[in-house]
Amino acid sequence: MKVIKLEKKKLIPFLQFISQERELWAPVKKNDRIIYDLIEDFTCIDMNTTRTLLPPKKVIIPQQFNMFRVTGLGYESDYSHAVKKILFGIHPCDIHGLLILDKLFMQDHPDPYYIEARRNTLILGLSCWPDEHCFARSTNTHIIREGFDLFFTDLEHSYLVWVGSSAGDDLIKLKPEFFEQKPTDQDIQDFTYMQIERDTSYKTKINFISMPDLMELKYNETFWEKMGRACLGCGSCSMVCPTCNCYNVIDRHLISEETGERRRYWDSCTLCEYSEVAEGVNFRKNCADRLRLWYTHKMQAFISKYGKASCVGCGRCLLTCPVDINVLTVSKSLQGKDVYAYWNRLPREASDDKSSK
């Protein structure tokens, strides 16, 4: 893989130049939150953010969109979400997140809405520094060797740029004069030191190796019931997780316009409706069962099928769940450790006790 060099001050002009015929999506600050957004003002791009509120999956598959429209004449697919885009500023863990979604949406059951958008999106990664909630070192997703067109590693005054695909190379060729073809020995040394320091900066650690077995062995532990009692069933954990992929589809007819449309929305297996089938029968009416499903998927089933966890260590669930149910507290419970968490101190309802007697 070719590695070249770009002076820092040339990054924004480069991004501006290459996004003349594509939308550029990058992290920006909006009312105290960092989100991926369509960039109009290039000076607003947040180069130093740790994580965005929603993961970059939203740039590929929006939170809600129309799949097609029906009129009296037939139906028309709607691929307006899949216009040509550049996704800039995506960190290694989130690129791994997209690679996991690729397995789900591009292999056994190809999803044209995902595939079209994914093919039309160029991935321009950016290096990052962990905060206390990142644990990508534990999931081995803190570095990335595939899945990007360009990857920018921040070396204080310049970027080292990994060229990951021919599409990435074509972008460079649009402005070759911006780049230095060879990093200096000093650059290589700076990069090496930076890597070592970054590697030791992950304060949150989770041992994933034992997780599939522990999930099996502790399937009936009481902590699941405790979490189930506390879970608000809000679905936030799935919305913010870069690897959660479930969706719901609803048909909307509008007689006033004589049209109809099929809308697709992000869904979550923590919602009760998710596992409801005909006649209102529900396989997972109990919230604890739904949480067990969520964590089985992340830490056991996905590992059996694809050899790695469906968690990329981004830390979003740690910051999002209002009742402290997240990969860290769940894995600690699985390891038999004491956990300081709201769900662990929530008292039982008196009526619960009565019904269980």
Place this chain on the structure above:
Amino acid sequence: MSKNKLRIGVYGLTGCAGDQLTILNCEDRLLKLFETVDVRSFLMAKSDNLEEELDIALVEGSVSTRSDEESVINIRQRTGSLVAIGICACFGGIQAVFTEPEEWAKQYEQVYGNRSVSSNAALQSRPVKAFVKVDYYLPGCPIHKEQFLALLSRLALGSTPEFHRAPVCLECKWQENDCLLNKNVLCLGPLTTAGCGAICPTCNLPCVGCWGPFEEANCWSEWNLLLDKDYDRNIIMQKMKSFSGTGFIQFFNTMKKERT
């Protein structure tokens, strides 16, 4: 008027008429809609109303008087389906703020004394379902235009209305808001039915629950979470009661038992 057009009636019991106004507010689209259905009765929109057989009755407001009760029973008798529209019809709304029957009797006496109220006696406010069978619910305070049009279109085409059954939090995350609960703000999003698009948290205001109780709301966890965040019991109670009508009655009853 054409015989095979869907016969519709829009009615208001005790409420602010906001839901009927929202229907009127569909403007251009309403005109087109009114061409495809046969609006038999809609007092707010027209004067030549026919109180006959209906296919669909859309009923706003809670049952708060004897005449509300009579109307809703009468409407039920002559309609194929009945849709409760707005939070008052669905859950009783603000006027049904959960009070004990004895407490209500006391309040009644304070207001009316011993005088006998001749024509239209006040009742303890209740949602429509407390009196007659309701086929579909369209919550909101007021209802949302798009959801109304989608519901009516579905019914007109002979299928059942469909909603994504989720709490406000789901839409709140779609809107990319930082959770207010995590900032120790008393937000009722997890207990409230989605549909509004999480407009309040998106404006950095907590959800007060105006779309009505979410059917799978975990009141026990939210209640204790707010206590954990040092909120006063009475404040939490007041907030949870304000828009939930009779929706959380069971929770408040178990809470009462637990205290005694």
